[in-house]
Amino acid sequence: MNKGLFQKLLPHLIAFVVFLVVAVIYCKPALQGEVVNQSDVTHWKGSIQQSIEYKETHGQYPLWTNALFSGMPAFQIGYPANNHIPWYTHAILTLGLPKPIQFFFLACICFYFLCQAIRINPYLSIFGALSFAYATYNPIIIAVGHETKMWSIAYMPALLGSILLIYDRKYWIGAGLTALFTSVLLAMNHPQIDYYFFLVVAIMTIFFIVRWIRQKEMGHLLKALSFTLVAGIIGVLVNAVTIFSTYEYQKETIRGGHSDLVKAEKGDAETGLAKDYAFDYSMEKAEPLVMLFPRMYGGSSDKNEKAEDSKAVEAIQSLPPQLQQQLPLTFYWGGIGYTSGPPYVGAIVCFLAILGMFVLDSKHKWWIFTAIVLSILMSWGKFFESFNTVLYNVLPLYNKFRAPSMILVIPQLLLPVLAVLSLEKIAFTENQKELWLNIKKGLIATGAIVVLALLLYMSFDFLSNNDKEILKQVAASNQPQISQYLHTFFDGLKEDRKSLMLGDIFRSLGFMAVAFGLIYLLLKKSIKPVMAFAGFAVLGLIDLMPIDSKYLNADNYQEPTENESAFQKTQIDETILADKSYYRVFNVAGNAFTENITSYHYNSIGGYHAVKLRIYQDLIEKQLSKQQLNLPVLNMLNTKYLIQKDANGLTQNYQRNDSAMGAAWFVKNIRYVPSPMEEMNALDNFNPKDTAVIQEQYKSRVGNTPTTFAGDGTINLLKNDNDVITYESNSSSNGFGVFSEIFYDAGWKAYIDDKETPIAKVNYVLRGITIPAGKHNIRFSFEPPAYLMGHKITSIFSILMILLLASGIFMEWKNRKPNPKVS
Known part of the structure; x- marks a missing residue:
């Protein structure tokens, strides 16, 4: 191989190896054949099993499934789409790696591409990629099985980098890659993440337009916007088969509007989710600081964040057994209500991003700052209702989504970008006098945030709304002994929460101090930039991995057979399945509308899905959730068997209903x-x-x-x-x-x-x-018309995308600069 070419490729090869090695080490059980026990994936398997069996005999998935909710379109579960190019691309980029290794590797590769698109030093790019990929929100959502969300998060930087190539005058290759990564991002099918990302692109584009106008670059402005718009449309319409079907379907679902049975509350949108429901899982105003201090609000709702020296555990062990079972031992006490863990971005990344606001020029920092601030404001949801109600009513499609806290995936993307831009500026700036002045300003800003955290620590009561409600009810019950028990427990829980917050403040402060030490050595020429970048990469992992490992570790893995144990047939199942007539079943043990285990073997009148048909949700709320079963309704749904499943999903008992009406x-x-x-x-x-x-x-x-x-x-x-x-x-x-x-009238x-x-x-x-x-x-x-039309449009625009990408590659080859001859 040409020596010059090898030297150019070497940093990229090193990055590739680092990304792969780190992912393999972190997810070692996956190489041993184990799989992550993901509750959401388990229930998805239950919902799609009928479609898989259908595909085995018909060669493709059905458009309708009978497995859950007495029947529903399969547009959000798995169905025959012809958007093949995005999935081929996805298969190439993930290298066929097992899950969850592929998630972290893919996120690293895509962020590394973004760094190269904005000309960041390759070795520094490794630090940025690792910081993005191992931000704590990622292992948290992987652990519970939000795979489409993780894939969408991973592809955001690749699409951002592609758009920035266009804005940097690499029109053709940028457009080809923009079309490709737009198609891949949308194919992952997580519309809420897509929505947040395109909101960021809009903000970024507005800032660039203002910049181009000021510099009188009108020709470039028109070219950049034209190429971006055309490429984006092509990428979107490669997924027309999915988008059109989903758009048509959502109009008939709980996302499409209010129930005809309930009068809309004042302020609710005519179409979309009710405002109160849309603002579920909002963050307290100080809560986004968990991006810097991970357990400032206790960490997780269901993890023991204080395994050692827990005052709450000590207190609860001294209580009567009946109280021990009733008290909620949850360390999280923030506004979301329930969370699997904090969206921790990393102390080092946040520190460098803060410095970046003072050392960087205006090209990127202000649009990034604006997007981050807007994301934080939107994450407050109901805790900043006046502002977010305006967005709820004005922003197109925004009222289709819930969980405002999810928008912190945007700072998770942009803070590492700001961090690597800042560190590169620090490493390669010649005028150190001015640089030191700006760094000092950044240190003051960082100190102010730490002081703010300490002031909040002294002012918080460390009780959630649910905690306060329990204490209020007990106080009203006039039972002094129980009240004393509860106050003892909550006093211990408050001490644990205070300890977690204060510990993480000093933990983050320590990492920021070490990061500043590396910067000092770098500026004093005591270490070379490459060594400093390597140090930041290692230090960043040391910062993130211990937090990540609380939420995704070896305990989350199990043998594949054990993972499938919920779907094992019992003798009861064999008896019921021997009935070859057409019927449905109803799981009367627990909540039939929060599980899809039943749907794996049966046509169920229950099920779980985030986008249910509106009319069926009405039936669930008004008829199927009654304490006493409405037998005529069960009969009209052809419910021939009432079954009981245990906590592991295994069928333990059944009752035959001979009054079911049949088909x-x-x-x-x-x-x-x-x-x-x-x-x-x-x-x-x-x-x-x-x-x-x-x-x-x-x-x-x-x-x-x-x-x-x-x-x-x-x-x-x-x-x-x-x-x-x-x-x-x-x-x-x-x-x-x-x-x-x-x-279902739409098909x-x-x-x-x-x-x-x-x-x-x-x-x-x-x-x-x-x-x-x-x-x-x-x-x-x-015969859903939107699917049929979308299928045709997808075929057409897939061809156009191939042509655009080929044109981009050709123009990049044509415009390459020849190497100068050396005498």
Whole structure:
């Protein structure tokens, strides 16, 4: 190999090896064949198993699944998409590495690319990449199974770097990569992370536009925006099959608007989540400081953050056994309510970012600062309601998302960028006199933040709202002995929380002091820049890894067989599954609407998904969550078996329900009601075998038929093939048929003898059609128009993206500068 070329490639090869080695060491059990026990992934496996089995026989996933919620579109679970290029790219970049190694490696590679796009020293880029990839939020979400979120976070820097290439006049290659990484980011299918990222891009672009206008670079402005816009559109439309389907689907879900049964609260958006729900998981105003002091608010809700010398544990052990089981031993006490851990970015990264605000020029720091400040304000959610309500009402699509605290992924991305820019400026600036003046200002700012943390430490009461509510209830109960017990416990818990906060303040202060020591040695020429950068990389890992390991460590791994144990069939399952008729089951043990284990083997009327159909959520809240089961509703949902699962997900008992209505039936009466509320209330006491309840707005779909029928005849299910369901009806007179399938107007079509017939919404969630006398073939076909259109558009724009990327590579090759000849 050419020696000059090897020298150029060497830093990148070193970076590649470092990223791989660190990920392998941290995730060592993965190389031994173990897998992370991720609760969300386990439940996802339950929801998609039916689709996987379908694919094995049909060659592709279905568009509709019967496995959960009595049936729903599979657009958010797994379905046949043709956006292949993003997934091929993803496969190449992850090198086929096992999870979770691939998550950390991918995040490092993408951030390293961003650093190279903005011309950061390769060895310094290693420090930035490691800091981004191992920020504590990443192992936390990996541990619980938020894989699509982690992939989306990992790809943010790659797309940011691609856009910055365009803004740096590398138009063609930047556009090609922008289109590619836009398509990959969207393919990961976490719209909320995508939304936050594009908000940052908008802020950055506004700052660049102002800069170009001031410098009178109008030609460059037009070129940069044109290339970025075209590339972005191409990248987006490569995923049209996903985006169009999701957009169409969300309009019928809890994200699309309020229930017709509940009057919207004042201030709620007409479409989207209710404001109170959207602002769930908001942060207290001081809480974003956990990016610098990780356990300032106690750390995690379900981890013992004080394994040794815990005053709360000591206190709880002295309490009566009945109280020990009732008291919440949770160290987290912030505004989110429940969290698996803090979004700690790293003391060293935060310190360097603060210095950067004083040592850097204005090219990047002000747009980064603006984006970080906005992210913090938005993370406050309900704790800064006046500001965030304006955003909720004004920002397009913002009211579709909840958990404002999630937006701190943006500082997690931008603080390391600011850190590496700052460190490079410090390392390679010749005018040290001015530099030292600016560093001193940064030290003063850092000191002010530490002082602020100490003042907060002295002013906090270290009690969550839930803690205060418990103490208030006990005080009102007039039970002095129990009150004394609780005060003893909470006094111990407060001491633990105070100890965690104060310990982390001094911990972070120590790391910042060591980081400043490295900077001092670097400026005094005592160490070379490469050695300083290596030192920062090692020091950064020493800072982050101990915190990371509290939330993702060897205890999170298990053998694959153990990981699949929740899906093992018991003898009870074998007995039920021997019934080959078409039916559904209902898990009556625990909450059937927070688990998908049942859906692995059965068609369940329960399930868990963040984007449920609105009408089915209404049914859950009004009928299926009652303490006493509403048997007629269970019957109309064809619930043939009531099962009981234990805490491990294994079926322990069952009861057969012989009154389940089956797949379809003729009714004798139609009862029209004027409103959704009356339709829901009618389900409180009705006989689904005899009566169908229909809103008057669907009367035209029933046709000019009487409201009473003979009710005789049969409707037999021939085959339910997920996307296509066929029946055979036979009756001596015209009738109205009710089908125990969920009504979804954006895709299902009904045909009688191949002639389309309208579908009415029946019994709030089911389908019904008018059926003429005689013997007929009936077919329901799932043909969502948005999916069909999106599939075609994806094919077209995939070709355009290949052409754009090829053009970018060609133009980069064409414009390369030849090496000067050496005499």
